[in-house]
Amino acid sequence: MPQMIDINAGSILRSRLISLSIVVASSVALFLTFQVAQSRSRTGSNWKATSAIDTKRAMDYLQQICDLGPRPSGSVAMDRMRQIVTQHCQDLGASVTLQPFQARHPESGEPVSMVNLIVSWLPEKTDRVLLCAHYDTRPFPDQDRINPRGRFIGANDGGSGVALLMELCHALKKLPLNVGVDFVLFDGEEFLFDERRDANLYFLGSTYFAQQVALGAVPGKYRSGILVDMIADKRLDLFYEANSFRYNRELNEQIWEIAKKQQIREFKPRINHEIRDDHLPLNQIAKIPTIDLIDFDYPSPGSRVQFWHTQQDIPANCSGESIGKVASVLLEWLKSLK
Numbered sequence: 001m002p003q004m005i006d007i008n009a010g011s012i013l014r015s016r017l018i019s020l021s022i023v024v025a026s027s028v029a030l031f032l033t034f035q036v037a038q039s040r041s042r043t044g045s046n047w048k049a050t051s052a053i054d055t056k057r058a059m060d061y062l063q064q065i066c067d068l069g070p071r072p073s074g075s076v077a078m079d080r081m082r083q084i085v086t087q088h089c090q091d092l093g094a095s096v097t098l099q100p101f102q103a104r105h106p107e108s109g110e111p112v113s114m115v116n117l118i119v120s121w122l123p124e125k126t127d128r129v130l131l132c133a134h135y136d137t138r139p140f141p142d143q144d145r146i147n148p149r150g151r152f153i154g155a156n157d158g159g160s161g162v163a164l165l166m167e168l169c170h171a172l173k174k175l176p177l178n179v180g181v182d183f184v185l186f187d188g189e190e191f192l193f194d195e196r197r198d199a200n201l202y203f204l205g206s207t208y209f210a211q212q213v214a215l216g217a218v219p220g221k222y223r224s225g226i227l228v229d230m231i232a233d234k235r236l237d238l239f240y241e242a243n244s245f246r247y248n249r250e251l252n253e254q255i256w257e258i259a260k261k262q263q264i265r266e267f268k269p270r271i272n273h274e275i276r277d278d279h280l281p282l283n284q285i286a287k288i289p290t291i292d293l294i295d296f297d298y299p300s301p302g303s304r305v306q307f308w309h310t311q312q313d314i315p316a317n318c319s320g321e322s323i324g325k326v327a328s329v330l331l332e333w334l335k336s337l338k
């Protein structure tokens with residue numbers, strides 16, 4: 001996960017936010033008061049995994065990815081992961097396309113090979129939707145108070161989106177779809193070694209992909225898109241994200257309504273954070289109305305404990321059930337498309 005640029009004022013996240021470049025507070029304490037009250041009164045979800053979604057298998061994928069170690073752009077582990085995901089998706093019937101591009105290492109200046117992975121279902125269809133996530137991990141856990149230059153596994157931040165899409169492949173294999181679906185895994189979402197110096201190095205893969213879409217170099221036309229990022233928190237909390245709400249309010253409301261019908265209470269239909277993420281280039285450059293499903297509060301709203309961008313972003317702090325809940329909602333959305 002990249003940057004939060006704006007948050008409703010309040011105390012609970014302040015210690016985290018000081019280290020980020022927070023810009024403004026918007027419409028304020030009301031949200032937070034409600035949010036805190038909600039998290040205290042949480043009663044759990046009645047959701048049961050359907051036969052189409054296997055939460056244990058989703059968690060196994062997450063573990064398998066994390067067992068590769070840190071997976072920053074250009075690394076051997078990233079390359080290995082790409083091979084594993086490619087094989088997995090092809091075995092389940094998808095067409096896989098690699099979209100390579102070059103970036104520059106911010107420290108050495110050397111070229112770094114990056115690759116977006118495009119997993120297509122019904123590739124012949126022009127009418128398409130997009131599900132996407134980033135699959136690189138941040139080079140260092142720079143928010144870690146003990147060891148900010150330590151080992152960053154990125155289980156939730158980088159791994160969870162991949163595990164979700166791998167799990168969804170099983171369901172899509174059997175699903176009669178009315179539209180083409182592309183899962184796109186973005187490289188270079190946060191190839192940052194120094195937050196201030198490298199701030200323009202966010203979203204390299206999604207920007208490249210969006211440029212290719214704008215140039216007409218990607219087949220098909222996308223109706224809309226959904227980005228997933230950090231969706232494996234054991235204490236999952238998914239709020240509307242402000243930019244997403246502005247770009248595609250209807251899709252936000254539709255997705256949260258599906259979650260409500262499935263009794264997945266972790267989807268909370270109100271705006272919380274405003275976040276810069278891969279959905280911005282998709283909206284702004286490719287003009288694909290895309291929303292971001294992101295749980296920025298990892299582990300939970302109001303917690304002083306923080307796993308985000310620390311050495312604690314590990315599988316033990318993630319949940320297959322959380323991945324499964326998001327997968328279940330996305331699957332229902334894909335089924336609903338006419």
Ligand SMILES: [Zn+2]
Nearest residue numbers: 001002157190
């Ligand atoms: Zn991140």
